[in-house]
Amino acid sequence: MKKYVLNLSLLLASGTWAASVDVVSPDGRLKVVSDISDGRPVYSVSYDGKSILENSPLGIKSDIGDLSTGMSLVESRRGKVSKSFDQDKIKKSHIEYEANQLITTLRNSKGHTLDIEWLVSDNDIAFRYLIPCQGDTGAMVINEEVTGFRFPEQTTAFLTSQSDAMIGWKRTKPSYEEFYITDAPLDSASKFGQGFTFPALFRIGNDGWALLTETGVDGYYCASHLTDYKDGVFFIAYPMPEENNGNGTTAPGISLPGTTPWRTITVADNLAPIAETTIPWNVVEPRYEVKRKARPSRGTWSWIVWQDNSMNMEDQKTFIDLAADLGYEHILIDAGWDKNIGYDRMPELLGYAKSKGIRPALWYSSSGYWNDIVQSPINKMDRPIVRKKEMKWLRDNGVECIKVDFFGGDKQETMRLYEDILSDA
Template identity: 40%
Template sequence: MIRKSTLLWLLCALLPLSACSQDQDYTLHSPDGRIAVALDLDGQGRLHYAVTRDGAVVLERSRLGLVLDDRDLAHGLRTLRADAPSLVEGAYTMVQGKQKDITYRARERRYRAENADGQVLELTLRASDDGIAFRYRVEGDAQAGYRVKDELTSFAFAGGSRAWLQPMAVAQTGFANTNPSYEELYLMDIPVGEPSPSAAGWVFPALFHTAGGWALLTEAGMDGHYHASRLQAQAPGGEYRIGFPTGPEVFPGGALAAQGTLPLASPWRIIAIGDLPTLLRSTLGTDLAQPALAPMPWVKPGLASWSWALLKDASVNADTQKRFIDYAAAMGWPYTLVDVNWDRTIGYEKMTELTQYAARKNVRLLLWYNSSGDWNETDFTPKSTLLAPAQRRAEFARLQQMGIAGIKVDFFAGDGQSMINYYRDILQDAADHRLLVNFHGCTLPRGLQRTFPNLMTMESARGLEFVTFTQDNADQAPEHMAMLPFTRNVFDPMDFTPTVLAEIPDIERRTRNGFELALPVLFLSGLQHVAETDAGMAQVPEHVRDYLMDIPVLWDESRLLDGYPGRFAVVARRSGDTWHVVGINADPENRRLALDLSFIGTRTGQMITDGATARDLVRSDLQAGATVTVDIRDRGGFVMKFPAPTATTH
């Protein structure tokens, strides 16, 4: 139910701009006019905003404001002023993900609210056709320090709205005290306001279905001057508040909550809004991120072989890694990842030899590192090598001299400001030594892959490794994987490490092979580590291997064709003039789809889908058109590939 006060207050926002006098009108509309955001200052000096789409409520009246240690910019505000709206436009290029060349267009308006002491909170609000974003700024003497005590930002959803949310793990829990690492399962289609089962709250991205459409909450613009946030565990009446990281989530001796010297600028609070195809097409998570700090033309995304996924620690030896280098070379993949304890089981000298062997096969190596000092109980190595700046840079220089392509860094402590800066320091030093980076046991990327093009991917999800750990995880995997394209993987790369086509030791896999085959296109990651082994890949038909030899990780265009969070997803992605269309069905029943593929044009492609058994895959030809019928088996999937049309001569 929508609150009566909200309905009355929104009337001005829904009228044409000219219908409100200038001293009352604090509304901003998206360029297409469909999204409206209205601000007000109530009689108690509290700043609010509300959001509608096509006249229907997305967010009811929600709070805004900051409290610093020396000023309250959330209560007792006296005045609200607004600049005239302006148009913001820009363009940028990504080196990985769902869209290479991106244009951004939004209407922007700046608001200033002042407290009784004359201290000012500035709010910059942007409305684009796919959502809204806002950030706080506090000006002041450059010598003046700040410490953020509280942020009042909230997101108030009307009763009857539904939520798809992942609980935030409590710090210093889980395996070897390595939480939080964004590896919980989503609770799906729950009433708004239902408390989190974790006292730590809910993670971003957070998905909601409202009267005004779908809404996906996240943040971006992590420049090192603010901590990373989440939603608080309690949301009375459906009003979710921004939450802070907890005490242990810091680099040793570093800051937890945001602090520094003025001016202060918060990250962007982002709400993507629209139907599901609009959300999955949205690029707001990188639109609002910091631009690339430097061009990095040496960055090359791609697929990788990886022994640890199914063979675990025992596989990290020179002979097995040589096999997996051969495997990558045979598949045409540019990378092989060498995982945990390589410094003890292989060593630097032998690793240099493997690097040289791989180079002769046009394959480059990625090496695992433990990020942690004493903030968890892990003892995997190399450990504590990256903590001190001088030691870290010396290690990276050594790797560069060896010819190593990149690093995988695991087991971070959480979301405190100092830990966010630790991520950035690693990325900067790695960039200086031309190293690609993959973070595991970590926070959400939040657009950092735009700022640091060498950031290829981050885990921040319950990935394939969990399926290999317990049968319970394997049982829940289909629905979980059908959830991720609508949440975690919308804006940021995700190192899920997909695709097993043979068997998992001691685990009964619940997904059919068509489902597994679709994942490297469905999931987006600058480094796509394929979990299947060389032995398993040798068992599949040649046309399946051929398909997996040519999977892009940078796309020119992406579209959601059909789907529903946690149940099924069908996406189309274009690389050059070649279209890939893939789909998965997490339901225990078969599903029939009628897909409109007319955007591909009149061309013939091939489809691989599930056969009579869960491990069979069958190939067929098909014609793109306005109505293409596809039958997906229960917990199955399919892939289609439509190559560029061949030129004809006369």
Template identity: 35%
Template structure:
């Protein structure tokens, strides 16, 4: 009898071991440098890069109101690993022609009550992405209570993170709007100074391996997420929005009928060059909507408000800024808040007609707000419903307006995310470009909706004009913004003051400011400099800005470190632009690998001898040696631009 018990026990042990083996899968990147191991029964995954663990056992799973998909799941099927390939074109990204290749693994599971959830992993040479699928068909709306997904970093890892401000705080209750300074080089596990956690993208470093977390594929049936405030033992968990981050009577947390796909959780992995050149944030976004997008034209814009504020939103000043844009060969002029009261629709139509004669398109500001903030600026409450949007957008199209800047959104609840999608679809119908301000991170929407030219979601230049503290932090913050916030999505930082900021001492050199025209990416780059400020710069600076490309074909990360230094090369046609900004107030001797430009001769614009830091520039010829190496001295908080063709 004892022998029989032992035999049964052994048989059950073998079955258990076999079942566990079947539930544990490993998927590799095409180059085999990244290995992701998934335990589908225990709902954990871990990640190695070149055989080094960079994420320890991290959690998987979803809790729906009608079912808990975080425990006791049975593996039904593990699909054979297959190759996913995608090629697409973008006019508003770091690279025009983009290719994506990944290995995909799908694991099908069932809960104890028989409900289905699939986990889909895709691993490319620059990182991994995964999402959850609910494949059943059911018209009844299901609601998600929480997502158990976590990212568990090994001990000693460091983080570069931006706190997500608490809902209903800040100017006229307009937070969260992804506007805060980054906390840099902090140990993983340090809590956010905000109960609302940390925003994406989130950058981490484990030894010499870098990881960047973000999300994409965010449709109107899910909320935008973040990372939770607390991360004990370096384990960061998914954070859902705060209660106020929604439209009144609208959904906060995710809810949908079935079938249902969640957004992709994305982790870019590799050296800093790999992270900075990665396109995962758009690779995993939904393809472009099938609609006429022939009107989508990236460009540059003049803009009065950032330095001249509300008083400049009057007819004669805006006419001057149209002339300014035309003189600089810029494509747009943005008229900011209260234009409907200080200028009026009829006079704006006259300005649009005048601008058209000068090949300049007008962009108009709008207040998004319903009940989620108390901002008084107008036009207000004209975009809240499909019917009101159609009426307003149709009117703008007839006036010859080219785009809208919509400000003061209310957070990341599902109803608010749906509002973004609805605006983009309706704007495209009336051939209007879109710029979201006081807004969430766009998470690859500029691929899905090519008329989304840019979004703020950053502590941008307007904040520098409001206080000296922001100006003092501007050099390091600019480097962080370029490398992290701007990693996958366009960013309306509204850069570049070459002369003076009223009542503020600028801490950057003029060459630093000029370099941000290259280091920052935006489908429409709204420049902060005024006509009078531009009149003070040397002719070669204006010539450079007049000839600046409106979009880019390729990118190369040259050198840098978050918050300290950023050097990048961007190409349009056969012309390369190399730009660098020094985020520290210390002199640096750079040794740049420019082997792709060896033996080429170009021009470099750098700081002049005048130390006042305002409009001092130098322009000279530079040749790259046959070994491709260039040594360059850079002053503290300084920058440069080189052009080769």
């Protein structure tokens, strides 16, 4: 049962007030201070009185104006958020989420307005931008987020590099398979000069730990990562223009009023709260109800052992038998099944799996126009008409699960494709 309690009270009205406001966690250990420094919104974070993030920048730059400079605080509201929910596919089955809320309203001399929402719970911070209509303007392109993270100088980093786009095997990168640097100096350069992938972990000397990531990303925005360390700060970075073979924009377009995804910071004096955090789920809501719950299962997979040559009727039946003998529940039938076995013969193989009590999952490429993948099926998942036809064939033949591979990047276009495939499935 989910509950959402929100109680806002006005703290500041128009007039001359101090720009600094703060919000603390229910246990009083985690604190966020929101401030204005020379017209620039900033924030800082402390835990048990020890600095985790020093004054770090906030704001956005858009096609209608710069909402990161010349800003002043005009209003601040406080509230509390309380949620209780069950989740059957993450690290904790029942979650009780309690957070203190702060919403600050900033405005510049041109009348452009930006709200920043903070939710601070024990060990977790989530914040995002709430952007109202700007006069008669009801649409915006956010060209850049000024959001940054300025760590104390004793901090070391555990990071994995963001790859260049359209490189590597069959030009499929970024594939999020780069190696991590561990306990490294803050100014360690990323391998490709493109910054670092979320999640990102930092050790603030002996004073604590901080994990950065994002959540609530959907088709109304792009996914993000971190820049290289520059001017003492890691900034939010958008996708590279080359991603998706150059298709789609790097800057997200949103309707107004609109919101950005949540940026989250998990803070503790040990690693247990870092590993145990459920903040990516705590601040979002389900978008739709599924017809069938996801079921964890064990399976066999011929490709990991015998590679592409195993994609034939005989070998797949062998691995179906193996799954049945082991008491497993499914098999992944990998790339090339459509050509090597064929759509005409697949009902025979799928029926064989069903006779053994094994649920098959089929592999698909995400597209055919943003990499050089020849492993098929291709061009089945990236367009709605052919995708819906394929989904019907899958359903009619008893396939409950698909694996869609080699997405082309983090642009808004890709986020929409994720949602489209999910909703059609």
